[in-house]
Amino acid sequence: MNFKYTCSALAIFAMSATAANAETLRLLTWGGYAPEAVIEKFEAETGHKVEVTKSNNEEMVAKLRATNGGGFDLIQPSQDRIAGAQEEFGIYKPLDLSKIDTSLFIDSMLEATKGNTMMDGKVFAVPHVWGTSGLVVNTKMAGSVKDYTDLCNADVAGKVSYRLKRPTLIGFAFAMGMDPFAAYGDADAYQGILDKVEAKLIECKANVKTYWDGGDEIKNLLRSGEVIASMAWDTGGWQLNADNADINFVAPASGALGWIDTFALPSRGRADEAAYAWINFVMQPEIAAMITSEAGNFTASKGGDAGVDDALKARYQTSFPQEAVDNIKWYPAVPAGLEALEGAVLDRVNAAQ
Amino acid sequence: MTSDKSKLGFFLLLSPLLLWLMTLIILPHVGMFFVSISEKVGVRQYETGFGNYAVFFNEPLYWNTFARTAYMSIAATFLTLLIGFPVAYYIAKLTKGRTKTTLFLMCLIPFWVSELVRTFGWMILLRETGVVSNFLQYIGLVDGPIEFLYNDAAIMTGLVYTSMLFMVVPLVTTLDSLDDSLIEAGYDLGGNGYTILREIIIPHAMPGIVSGCIVVFMLSLGNYLTPILLGGKDSLWFTGLIYSQFITRFNWELGSAFGFLLLGLSSLIVFVGLKLSRQSLTETMGR
Numbered sequence: 099m100n101f102k103y104t105c106s107a108l109a110i111f112a113m114s115a116t117a118a119n120a121e122t123l124r125l126l127t128w129g130g131y132a133p134e135a136v137i138e139k140f141e142a143e144t145g146h147k148v149e150v151t152k153s154n155n156e157e158m159v160a161k162l163r164a165t166n167g168g169g170f171d172l173i174q175p176s177q178d179r180i181a182g183a184q185e186e187f188g189i190y191k192p193l194d195l196s197k198i199d200t201s202l203f204i205d206s207m208l209e210a211t212k213g214n215t216m217m218d219g220k221v222f223a224v225p226h227v228w229g230t231s232g233l234v235v236n237t238k239m240a241g242s243v244k245d246y247t248d249l250c251n252a253d254v255a256g257k258v259s260y261r262l263k264r265p266t267l268i269g270f271a272f273a274m275g276m277d278p279f280a281a282y283g284d285a286d287a288y289q290g291i292l293d294k295v296e297a298k299l300i301e302c303k304a305n306v307k308t309y310w311d312g313g314d315e316i317k318n319l320l321r322s323g324e325v326i327a328s329m330a331w332d333t334g335g336w337q338l339n340a341d342n343a344d345i346n347f348v349a350p351a352s353g354a355l356g357w358i359d360t361f362a363l364p365s366r367g368r369a370d371e372a373a374y375a376w377i378n379f380v381m382q383p384e385i386a387a388m389i390t391s392e393a394g395n396f397t398a399s400k401g402g403d404a405g406v407d408d409a410l411k412a413r414y415q416t417s418f419p420q421e422a423v424d425n426i427k428w429y430p431a432v433p434a435g436l437e438a439l440e441g442a443v444l445d446r447v448n449a450a451q
Numbered sequence: 452m453t454s455d456k457s458k459l460g461f462f463l464l465l466s467p468l469l470l471w472l473m474t475l476i477i478l479p480h481v482g483m484f485f486v487s488i489s490e491k492v493g494v495r496q497y498e499t500g501f502g503n504y505a506v507f508f509n510e511p512l513y514w515n516t517f518a519r520t521a522y523m524s525i526a527a528t529f530l531t532l533l534i535g536f537p538v539a540y541y542i543a544k545l546t547k548g549r550t551k552t553t554l555f556l557m558c559l560i561p562f563w564v565s566e567l568v569r570t571f572g573w574m575i576l577l578r579e580t581g582v583v584s585n586f587l588q589y590i591g592l593v594d595g596p597i598e599f600l601y602n603d604a605a606i607m608t609g610l611v612y613t614s615m616l617f618m619v620v621p622l623v624t625t626l627d628s629l630d631d632s633l634i635e636a637g638y639d640l641g642g643n644g645y646t647i648l649r650e651i652i653i654p655h656a657m658p659g660i661v662s663g664c665i666v667v668f669m670l671s672l673g674n675y676l677t678p679i680l681l682g683g684k685d686s687l688w689f690t691g692l693i694y695s696q697f698i699t700r701f702n703w704e705l706g707s708a709f710g711f712l713l714l715g716l717s718s719l720i721v722f723v724g725l726k727l728s729r730q731s732l733t734e735t736m737g738r
Binding site: 188307444 | 494495512513515516578579580598600601679683684687692695696697698699700701702703
């Protein structure tokens with residue numbers, strides 16, 4: 099009798115404990131980073147609820163800026179959007195690394211991200227998903243396209259697309275033999291690089307069919323054959339490759355541009371416990387493999403690539419021989435104020451006739 | 452006593468409107484104005500001044516874009532009027548009863564789906580591998596695929612289509628109120644179709660024309676989706692500039708200044724339009 103009472107009391111206690119601890123995690127992330135199956139498992143295991151909002155880098159920063167860092171509990175901007183945005187708008191709060199199981203992370207990536215997002219000795223982000231942007235090419239029709247500047251070749255005129263965003267500026271600068279990342283700290287030198295890129299992009303404009311905005315838009319254009327060469331993300335290329343073997347992601351001669359999407363806490367987030375629980379949950383190798391299958395990109399989870407299907411691995415290896423991996427240009431943190439210089443250039447390119 | 456009661460009723464009825472105006476229109480604009488007059492001088496350092504407005508006038512790109520947006524919107528307004536007037540006249544004067552209701556409903560039906568869906572519909576029709584291009588190839592008019600998208604004509608098509616309803620409705624209303632016997636009298640006095648249109652119908656419909664034009668012009672000028680999606684690489688539109696200042700450049704100060712300039716300059720254009728057409732706002736809106 100006594101035993102029974104203790105048991106039920108314990109059960110009630112346990113239930114109320116989970117109820118008190120259960121939080122709603124408002125996650126601001128990219129499409130594919132929080133698959134339905136992963137959310138269900140997480141909710142069943144921890145009792146926390148997850149609400150997902152899909153977005154992109156610029157919108158994430160803009161949204162948090164509008165609310166002074168409120169409205170979300172965990173966000174996933176790229177690592178280059180942490181330090182500058184923090185300095186300017188103060189929208190993040192430092193991570194408590196003791197609450198994160200760092201043994202789940204690939205060490206080199208964890209260290210790189212920590213270094214990149216460090217401010218005043220505090221770490222603001224840990225890595226999650228990484229990938230590159232480079233060229234997606236219909237190899238049968240546009241075999242000549244090996245580098246960003248090849249998009250301006252006459253033989254692909256009118257069948258080319260890229261975004262009017264900063265990766266395009268960076269990619270063209272590298273392909274033109276300059277190193278924009280080295281000039282990040284020096285506004286005048288950077289402006290010099292941008293001026294040359296601007297002239298090139300204006301000259302190249304006649305070649306462009308349209309500037310694409312969203313991932314689905316460029317995939318449609320490539321699939322229909324209206325565009326045969328484009329700057330795009332590696333996953334987009336691999337997805338198209340599954341449907342049409344002629345189309346694939348090509349790491350440009352001057353180097354693919356590597357990004358790492360991170361976990362960061364908004365400064366006024368309310369469900370930190372749930373956020374840390376989510377980080378530790380999705381970095382487990384088997385969960386990371388589920389996310390890789392959904393998003394198409396690999397994660398910073400140690401052993402997370404083991405459970406990924408062979409077709410995706412094969413595509414990755416075709417696009418990235420070892421020297422191409424070594425040649426990846428990883429985005430360093432964007433200093434505050436750089437966007438204004440780039441924005442003026444992009445506006446002028448957009449307006450050029 | 453009664454006057455107190457009616458006053459209370461007056462304020463109670465007024466309060467939703469006041470609340471709406473204050474919280475959703477006036478307060479955000481006041482906030483935006485203060486953002487627009489703060490100039491960024493460094494990281495988290497701002498000064499008060501009109502530098503952001505000066506940027507608009509000093510950089511030809513920005514006022515060129517505004518001018519382009521304005522004249523494209525004016526052109527779209529005129530096109531909408533040219534197409535909408537016969538449609539409205541037909542609905543108001545030449546049909547009766549159920550036919551009239553049906554035709555009116557048919558003008559309305561496209562607006563049951565969202566603007567985004569309608570714009571994507573146009574993209575499916577006009578793209579290189581789209582319906583129109585394939586049809587032209589099928590009937591043998593052209594040899595290869597044609598790209599109809601990503602140019603000014605595509606933007607214009609989208610704008611006219613999007614705003615047609617807002618021209619037709621006020622026109623039908625004013626034309627409905629025109630007594631048919633006036634037109635008959637015009638014929639009796641020896642007028643022909645053209646003189647009757649010029650002397651009787653248009654003067655009578657003028658308030659409807661003007662209010663339709665104002666609405667269509669404002670909608671086109673403030674449109675974001677249609678120019679961006681249909682215009683492609685040449686889709687320079689002022690609202691697009693504002694969006695990119697706010698979202699991709701993190702430059703809310705300049706974006707707010709652009710927002711105010713759009714408000715001011717578009718009001719100015721409407722004012723000039725009213726003066727040219729010798730209509731007053733009260734007369735146009737009061738009908």
